[in-house]
Amino acid sequence: MRVLKFGGTSLANPERFMQAADIIEKAHLKSQAAGVLSAPAKITNHLVAIVDKAIAGESFEQNLSEATDIFHNIINGLHAANNKVDREGLLALVEVELKQIQGVAQEAAQSKSLPDSVAATIHCRGEKLSIAMMQAWFEAKGYEVTNINPVEKLLAVGSYLESSVDIAESTKRVDANAIPQKNIVLMAGFTAGNEKGELVLLGRNGSDYSAACLAACLNAECCEIWTDVDGVYTCDPRLVPDAICLESMSYQEAMELSYFGAKVIHPRTIGPLVPLNIPCLIKNTGNPEGKGTYIDGNINDDGLKVKGITNLDNVAMFNVSGSGMQGMVGMAARVFSSMSKAGISVILITQSSSEYSISFCVPAKSAEKALSALESEFAHELLEGCLNPIDVIKDLSVVSVVGDGMRTAKGIAARFFSALAQANISIVAIAQGSSERSISAVVPLNKAIEAVKATHKRLFSNKKVVDMFLVGVGGVGGSLIEQVKQQKEFLAKKDIEIRVCALANSDKMLLNENGLDLDNWQQDLENATQPSDFDVLLSFIKLHHVVNPVFVDCTSAQSVANLYARALKEGFHVVTPNKKANTSSYAYYQEMRENARQSQHKFLYETNVGAGLPVIENLQNLLAAGDEVEKFEGILSGSLSFIFGKLEEGLSLSEATLLAKEKGFTEPDPRDDLSGADVARKLLILAREMGLALEFEDIEVEGVLPKGFSEGMNKEEFLQVLPELDAEFNKRIEAAKAEGKVLRYVGSIVNGKCRVAIEAVDSEHPLYKVKNGENALAFFTRYYSPIPLLLRGYGAGNSVTAAGIFADILRTLHGGAQ
Structure with a gap:
C-alpha cells in the first residue's frame, strides 16, 4: 500500500484534479494506493472567511459564490472528460453542503459567535467534497472505492481546531486487512474524530499529517506528498531562483526544516512515520517523472553538509533579565512554565552563561499574551526590582541553517554569520541545538529574505553575482555596457554573472531585478517612462532584497557624487570615475569612507586618476x-x-x-x-x-x-x-x-x-x-x-576608462570595506 496525499494546488481545477487522479490510478496499478485529499486551492480560505465575516456582521456572499464557482468548474470539467461522472449528483451535493454552511453562517451572524465544534465542521467541508468528486471520477472509470471516514477511523486528542492522532488506537480502527486489494482507497485530509465521535481538525494545512497517520495505520510502504514543487529545496525557490532540489534527506533534517518554516512539508508530518521507518517522498503533481525528495531514517552523505535554509517570520523575542536571576534555582522553569500554562509555543531559547538573562522567541500573534503571563508570574520580582522590566522586541524572523552533516563540517557557522555581516544584517540572537543539526539567527523581519539569499549564496552557490546600477550612459558608460556584454561568456566560465539591473541618464531610467536585456538598451532607455530618481533605486534594492548592489556613476555630475555617502550607508558598493566626490569637502570625503567601513561595502575609484592605470x-x-x-x-x-x-x-x-x-x-x-x-x-x-x-x-x-x-x-x-x-x-x-x-x-x-x-x-x-x-x-x-x-x-579614452571601472566592479566580489 502506498499513501498519496494531494494538496490544494494539485486539485485547483479540472485539469490538475484529473492529473492527480491519473497519478493515483497509476500507483494503484503497481501497488494498492490510498489517496488523501486536501480541499481545492482557495476553498478553505473562503470557508474560514465565511465564518469570520458572519461573526463580524460582514457580508460573506462573495466568498460563498466564489467557492461555488470553483466546485462547479471542477465538476463540469470532470464530466466533460468522462460523461459517466455523476455531474448532477455532485452539483446537488455541493448545493446541499454550501446551503448548510450558509445557514450556519446566518445563525452565527445573529449570535455574533460560533462554537469551535461547529466551525470545525465548516472549515473541512472542502476536503469532504474533494473526496466525493474523486470517488465519482474513479467509479465512472469502473473502479471500486473504499472511502475511509477519518472521523470514525482516526482517534484524535486535543481541541476541536487542532488535535493529534493516537496512532495505536487508530491502527486498530482502520484495519488494513479489511480493505479489498482491488479497491482504490480515499480519505479526506485535515480531519479526525475525538473519543466522543465528534469531528475535530488536525490544524491548518494538516492534510500532510493526515496522510502520515494513515500511512502509519496501514503500515504503508511509502507516504507520498504531492505538491506544486519538485521536492524539498535548499531554500524557497521563489526567493532564490537557483535553489537546489534535494534528492534525499533524513527524518531529522525534514523535521528541523519544517519546524523552522519550510513550507513544502507540514511540521508534524514526519512524526508518525519514524517509528515504522516509513519513507516519505515529496513529488510534483505537475512533473510526475521528476525524482522528488526522498526522506527516511538514513543520514545521507551526498556531499551537502547543509540541506536547507529557512526563515520563520513574524516572531517576537522576550528578554527576562536582572540581578535576581543569578544563582536563583528554578527561574528558567518558571519562565517556560508560564508560557505552557498560557498555551504559547516557544520557538527558540538562548541563555547567557552568567545566568543574568534568558531570551526566547514566540509567534508574534502570542506576544501580548506572553507578556501578560510573564508579568503575572514575576509580579513580585518586578515590583522589588530583582528583575528588569521585561524587554520585548517585535518584527523579527528566525533564519536557520539545517543539515546532519553540520556536525562534522567545520566553518559552517562562520560562513553563515559572515554572510549576514557582509549583507549588513544585524543579528539579534543566536541559538544552536546540542545535536549540531541546526544553527539559528534572529534577525529583523525586513531583512529576513535578504538574509536567506545571502546565506544561500555563501553556502550553496559558487556563482558570484554583481547587480549593477549604472548612472551615466555616455561615452564611458556606453563602453562599459559593451564590455559587460562582450565578457559575459568569459565570466560565466569563472562562475561570475554581472546583471545590469538599472540604466539611467539625467532624465529617465530602466529597472529590472533579473537584469536588463542589453541588446537594444539605447532604444529601451529612450522609450523608458520611469524618471531618474535615486530614492526609487533605494526602494528597488530593498523590495527585491538585492544582495550585491553596485552603484556605478559614469557621469561627471556633482549632484550624483553627492549621493555616494547615502548609497554606501544604504547597502550599495560605489564604483566611479567621477572625481567630484573625492574632491568635495574633506568632511564629505571622510563621511563616504566611514559609511563604507560601517556598512562593510566598497567605495572604488581607481579611474579617478590615470583612467585604466592602476x-x-x-x-x-x-x-x-x-x-x-x-x-x-x-x-x-x-x-x-x-x-x-x-x-x-x-x-x-x-x-x-x-x-x-x-x-x-x-x-x-x-x-x-x-x-x-x-x-x-x-x-x-x-x-x-x-x-x-x-x-x-x-x-x-x-x-x-x-x-x-x-x-x-x-x-x-x-x-x-x-x-x-x-x-x-x-x-x-x-x-x-x-x-x-x-x-x-x-x-x-x-x-x-x-x-x-x-x-x-x-x-x-x-x-x-x-x-x-x-x-x-x-x-x-x-x-x-x-x-x-x-x-x-595612456590614461584617457572611453574604452580604457571603462576597463578600469569594470575591474573595480569585479573587486566588489571580494569581502570587506575599502
Whole structure:
C-alpha cells in the first residue's frame, strides 16, 4: 500500500484534479494506493472567511459564490472528460453542503459567535467534497472505492481546531486487512474524530499529517506528498531562483526544516512515520517523472553538509533579565512554565552563561499574551526590582541553517554569520541545538529574505553575482555596457554573472531585478517612462532584497557624487570615475569612507586618476606596506600630455590645442583642460590618499591660459583668439630648449604642498619623454629612491576608462570595506 496525499494546488481545477487522479490510478496499478485529499486551492480560505465575516456582521456572499464557482468548474470539467461522472449528483451535493454552511453562517451572524465544534465542521467541508468528486471520477472509470471516514477511523486528542492522532488506537480502527486489494482507497485530509465521535481538525494545512497517520495505520510502504514543487529545496525557490532540489534527506533534517518554516512539508508530518521507518517522498503533481525528495531514517552523505535554509517570520523575542536571576534555582522553569500554562509555543531559547538573562522567541500573534503571563508570574520580582522590566522586541524572523552533516563540517557557522555581516544584517540572537543539526539567527523581519539569499549564496552557490546600477550612459558608460556584454561568456566560465539591473541618464531610467536585456538598451532607455530618481533605486534594492548592489556613476555630475555617502550607508558598493566626490569637502570625503567601513561595502575609484592605470591601488598598497611618499610628480592629463608633446614637435599652442580637440583628447570646450582644474582634482585625490587633509582651494594652480583670458567668450570665440598666446609660448619653449629641456604640465606634491604648473624638465627627469596623450606618475618614496616608482601609459579614452571601472566592479566580489 502506498499513501498519496494531494494538496490544494494539485486539485485547483479540472485539469490538475484529473492529473492527480491519473497519478493515483497509476500507483494503484503497481501497488494498492490510498489517496488523501486536501480541499481545492482557495476553498478553505473562503470557508474560514465565511465564518469570520458572519461573526463580524460582514457580508460573506462573495466568498460563498466564489467557492461555488470553483466546485462547479471542477465538476463540469470532470464530466466533460468522462460523461459517466455523476455531474448532477455532485452539483446537488455541493448545493446541499454550501446551503448548510450558509445557514450556519446566518445563525452565527445573529449570535455574533460560533462554537469551535461547529466551525470545525465548516472549515473541512472542502476536503469532504474533494473526496466525493474523486470517488465519482474513479467509479465512472469502473473502479471500486473504499472511502475511509477519518472521523470514525482516526482517534484524535486535543481541541476541536487542532488535535493529534493516537496512532495505536487508530491502527486498530482502520484495519488494513479489511480493505479489498482491488479497491482504490480515499480519505479526506485535515480531519479526525475525538473519543466522543465528534469531528475535530488536525490544524491548518494538516492534510500532510493526515496522510502520515494513515500511512502509519496501514503500515504503508511509502507516504507520498504531492505538491506544486519538485521536492524539498535548499531554500524557497521563489526567493532564490537557483535553489537546489534535494534528492534525499533524513527524518531529522525534514523535521528541523519544517519546524523552522519550510513550507513544502507540514511540521508534524514526519512524526508518525519514524517509528515504522516509513519513507516519505515529496513529488510534483505537475512533473510526475521528476525524482522528488526522498526522506527516511538514513543520514545521507551526498556531499551537502547543509540541506536547507529557512526563515520563520513574524516572531517576537522576550528578554527576562536582572540581578535576581543569578544563582536563583528554578527561574528558567518558571519562565517556560508560564508560557505552557498560557498555551504559547516557544520557538527558540538562548541563555547567557552568567545566568543574568534568558531570551526566547514566540509567534508574534502570542506576544501580548506572553507578556501578560510573564508579568503575572514575576509580579513580585518586578515590583522589588530583582528583575528588569521585561524587554520585548517585535518584527523579527528566525533564519536557520539545517543539515546532519553540520556536525562534522567545520566553518559552517562562520560562513553563515559572515554572510549576514557582509549583507549588513544585524543579528539579534543566536541559538544552536546540542545535536549540531541546526544553527539559528534572529534577525529583523525586513531583512529576513535578504538574509536567506545571502546565506544561500555563501553556502550553496559558487556563482558570484554583481547587480549593477549604472548612472551615466555616455561615452564611458556606453563602453562599459559593451564590455559587460562582450565578457559575459568569459565570466560565466569563472562562475561570475554581472546583471545590469538599472540604466539611467539625467532624465529617465530602466529597472529590472533579473537584469536588463542589453541588446537594444539605447532604444529601451529612450522609450523608458520611469524618471531618474535615486530614492526609487533605494526602494528597488530593498523590495527585491538585492544582495550585491553596485552603484556605478559614469557621469561627471556633482549632484550624483553627492549621493555616494547615502548609497554606501544604504547597502550599495560605489564604483566611479567621477572625481567630484573625492574632491568635495574633506568632511564629505571622510563621511563616504566611514559609511563604507560601517556598512562593510566598497567605495572604488581607481579611474579617478590615470583612467585604466592602476594608480590608486598601487599607492594604497605602498602605504599599507609601511612606505611613505616623500615627493610626487606626474603628468595627469592625457589632453595636456598630447598638447605639450606637439609643442615640442614645433606646433604652436593654438595649433596643438585645435589638433587635440579634433582627435577627441580635450573636452568640447578646451578651456576645461587648459585651466588645470582637472589636474588639480586628480592631485588632490592623490594627496588625500597620502593622508593630507587638504581642500581643493589649497592646491596652487597655474593654468596654461593667463587669468582672465577669453573671459565672457564662447568656445568658438576662444579658439579664434587663442593664437594671440602663440608667440609668448614659443618664447618659453625656445628658452627651455636652449637649456636642453622640454615643457611639461606637471602636478607635484612636495612637503605637503600641492602645485599644478608648467615646468621645464631635462632628459634625466622621469617625465621628460612623456607625451602624445600618455600619463605618467612618479612616486619618490622611502623604498623607491632615488629612482622613483613610475606608472606610465595612456590614461584617457572611453574604452580604457571603462576597463578600469569594470575591474573595480569585479573587486566588489571580494569581502570587506575599502
